[in-house]
Amino acid sequence: MKVVIDKERCMMAGECCYNHPWLFAFGDDDYPVVQAVEITSEQQRKEARQSVQVCPSGAISVIE
Numbered sequence: 645m646k647v648v649i650d651k652e653r654c655m656m657a658g659e660c661c662y663n664h665p666w667l668f669a670f671g672d673d674d675y676p677v678v679q680a681v682e683i684t685s686e687q688q689r690k691e692a693r694q695s696v697q698v699c700p701s702g703a704i705s706v707i708e
């Protein structure tokens with residue numbers, strides 16, 4: 645599984661970083677970045693999919 649952020653759509657509200665700090669962090673340009681972690685467990689997959697749902701601008705997508 646891979647998680648991708650579309651910076652063109654991101655409005656930097658930060659829900660992804662606050663709700664799933666193991667997966668997202670703010671980068672130097674203040675946009676969130678996907679941290680280099682292996683998404684292996686079912687719980688991690690579930691949270692990654694949840695991050696798509698909580699993003700208010702539809703900027704996060706998951707590639708299964």
Ligand code: SF4
Nearest residue numbers: 654655657658660699
């Ligand atoms: S939740 Fe969506 S809009 Fe908010 S910072 Fe993360 S990617 Fe950007």
